[in-house]
Amino acid sequence: MQHLKHCQGLAQVFFIRSQSSRLSKSIIPSLSVWDGHLSCCWRSTGGHGRQKYFNDRLPKFRFALAGLLAGTGAVLAYKLHQDKVQWAATSAQLRVTQTSDLPVYTLEEVTKHCSLDSGVWVTYKGAVYDITEFVAIHPGGDKILLAAGGALEPYWALYAIHQQDHVLEILSEYKIGVLDTESYKKQESANPLDPYSAEPTRHPALQINSLKPFNAEPPASILSDNYITPSVIFFKRNHLPVPRVDPEAYRLEIEGLPGGVVSLSLSELKSRFPKHTITATLQCAGNRRSEMNEVKQVKGLNWGIAAISNATWSGARLRDVLLSYGFGPEVAAKAKHVQFEGLDRDVTGTAYGASIPLNNAVSEEGDVLLAYEMNGEDLPPDHGYPVRVVVPGVVGARNVKWLGKIVVSDEESKSHWQQNDYKGFSPGTDWDTVDFKSAPAIQELPIQSAITHPAEGTSVDRSDREVTVKGYAWSGGGREVVRVDVSVDGGKTWHVAKLRTSDQEQHPAPPPPPGRAWAWKLWEIDVPIPHRAQELEIVCKAVDSSYNTQPDTVAPIWNLRGVLSNAWHRVKVKVSKGFKDQK
């Protein structure tokens, strides 16, 4: 609601053309390469045309994608609404142009309707809509009010989920008129600004969960091929457009220390503090969310098992930087948190933000980095160029990219993502009863493991006698993975897998100091195929140095945001009479 005061100004600033045509060019070729591969994975992406792509993909992903939008909207509203409008035989696009019998408004008149009190009007491609009644059921919550009194295009450009026919169908119901020609021209003539126009080029192997903002994971089958994940296929989780930062102009601000605000250039950060390198795994809180969706619909991107990757990170230790600018017992006596702000901003200018507990930030053993290198090179744009925070052992969401500001504070970050998003709840908690204040912001993540080979639905050859099973395992908080158990009979009997800590099997990494095991372990095992088994239910579960284990099943850890999905990972494969037997 606080955003409403901006509505007059905002409504006249951002206008762009529909992204439809660009979408079809950018998504489809990259995905079609992987059709053959993906057909044997847990999900299918289907055909090549945009319509077919969405038709195939969206029935599963539609509501999950809605979770991209901030706020606490009713995610099922689209579904209900879509059912309601199915009587409409003509396309939504047609409706937009059927304007002859409707009133004509000026942009000035539209601009006056910028609140729930005055009514909420918006424009789209020259038509005017009164969406006052829709606000309450908007899946993205009241962020829709940002567009009140102006054009929808800039917001839809930010969240590509709106680029769907059924969204236009819903909108068409609220149509009340058209803009006068002069107003429409004025809107059109404003230079269209796509906040995603400067996005970097991505590797075609990535499986895209959301294009704008960009969220993608590598195919599970290639994830465990490398102990150090190549940067180009390291999972990408952006909340907003990638900011392009001039390294010469870049300044990192630090607030909350005795000497006042510090402003640090990139070269100062690199030259004034020792360069510290760690190998650390990052994992999205939503990794394996798709398994929760199979239990009951949750809100969020439908990640598979590969929203986790491992890299080397180099930079200045946050501890060193804070100490050099006056952090000491006096600050520690009052401050409890270190907040981070990214340079990535939404249309209101609000930056992505997060915080971590102060003791983690300044601990001698915390290894929190202001990283400027990933895998020995400058950070790629998707991973926070020129500087990101790396908080090893802690959920990806606190590893703020494109770092612009650090604030030492007695309070947690007030950002949406810290306060009202990345938190865990009981399976019995729903969107009507949830109280985000009742749960702590996710920091350290629990023990995790998953099977990267074989893939669900594939076959193993009985004549091979054994099945090779591979995967990854990791735990948060610096807790080392000490064991991975693998079963091929659904968890009745277990075998202990061999763990790997480097890309060169003969040169394992030295064991980490206790409590500082930031990197995952890859694992592998050959398990005998049980006699007469027609199907194998392959299961893995890991144990960390605190002997924490994964829960057996998904349903009891289900939560409305679909985070912290770390039940045993299960993969079913057929046992086939193989080539050798057929001879």
Next chain:
Amino acid sequence: MQHLKHCQGLAQVFFIRSQSSRLSKSIIPSLSVWDGHLSCCWRSTGGHGRQKYFNDRLPKFRFALAGLLAGTGAVLAYKLHQDKVQWAATSAQLRVTQTSDLPVYTLEEVTKHCSLDSGVWVTYKGAVYDITEFVAIHPGGDKILLAAGGALEPYWALYAIHQQDHVLEILSEYKIGVLDTESYKKQESANPLDPYSAEPTRHPALQINSLKPFNAEPPASILSDNYITPSVIFFKRNHLPVPRVDPEAYRLEIEGLPGGVVSLSLSELKSRFPKHTITATLQCAGNRRSEMNEVKQVKGLNWGIAAISNATWSGARLRDVLLSYGFGPEVAAKAKHVQFEGLDRDVTGTAYGASIPLNNAVSEEGDVLLAYEMNGEDLPPDHGYPVRVVVPGVVGARNVKWLGKIVVSDEESKSHWQQNDYKGFSPGTDWDTVDFKSAPAIQELPIQSAITHPAEGTSVDRSDREVTVKGYAWSGGGREVVRVDVSVDGGKTWHVAKLRTSDQEQHPAPPPPPGRAWAWKLWEIDVPIPHRAQELEIVCKAVDSSYNTQPDTVAPIWNLRGVLSNAWHRVKVKVSKGFKDQK
């Protein structure tokens, strides 16, 4: 085997009379008080006579109790062996006295047979046994060789498990002769020394799992009545006899620091260092082992759910002590562990020992104490008087009692309990395949919770409409319990319990600093009784600040030592047509 060099000397030192008669007096009265109560708990202790007590109790407990013995013996050996000797109709006691037709030996002759090479002979009540062949199947491993060439009595006095008829039956099979009268008198005349003669008086409420050494837990039903567990019912887990320590003569030795060995009196420890107080929960690694025994027999004391308690502890911080005697970066560059030795010793003089990682010992946030007070009073004898280590967040076994020595070292403690005992393994690992070097010593414990009310097998009244469920929850490593979920339908639907952090509900404890939540939380909830339910399967599971959760079931975390038993706790109760309905 290294102990063999002592055998000549040892064999002539300790002799005691059988403890049978004392056992019957000391165990039975304390248990009979609780018969009525226990009958509605998860286990039944049965009648009053010693024979009946053992008959009822031992079929379940026999092999578990064998785990008291150090070493890696084959725990099932007794069972196999007992089956083999069931043809023996006469009592073992009779056999011991049937000596007329057997050779007569002198003590000198017996003493020569003190190794596997020379044969292993022992004496018991004047009879001589060649147990050479039994050594390999002794459940307590090769510790039996300590008695080689001498009397069994002192060792059996130390481990009361041997006070069983079937043990005498086994022994009788190996009888080869009798001692000559002079030798027997010499043994008899040696002043009998019961290493357990100085044990403290214990509270009659305690449920005894083993008398010598003393291991007992409070009844689950009273455990959660107090946020701070009264010292008298705080669970007791002793590995050896309780040493009686003269506080004036007490010295704590510290080795491994630059200035050489430090010797510190009790008054010096109290006066030279600030007194630091924490509230911390201790839990035995074997808490809830009985649930693993129900899956498949494990080796160890058959603990219920109450081998866990919470107390306040005051003492000097280990960090302060080490720093004051020269600990610094130079030591830290080499040392990796801090070892502890108790003043409790076995018959070979070997002290109980354990170690913790150095970083835990010296961390500013570790709160490791050299505690001399428990709940505001001097430590009770059972809890380590005059000084014990309290390592909050870490398994009870490392919280060494009757502390005699601290060694800062590059190595872990070499003690049996650190190297070959308190470790976790895969369910697929058995005593034939176990490699104790392959698993880390348990330090931090995983998330835990259990139901203390209602008790298994009791009834709830349908007319009450709700059932009140109570319990405790705790996690290791300073991770705070953030939520407890309770189900009354076996885990299908879940309710969030209310957490309690003090004995005064209106005065909750202030939230602990992050990573320093050492104390448990008690919890309670009133859950509606489902319509038409005839039986409730009440389940609890907790979540800690790293969002670790408990596994659903016991079998997949089963391990041969029965440690780390932290699956969902389940209690079944009947729903009865109550008084109000019957009116």
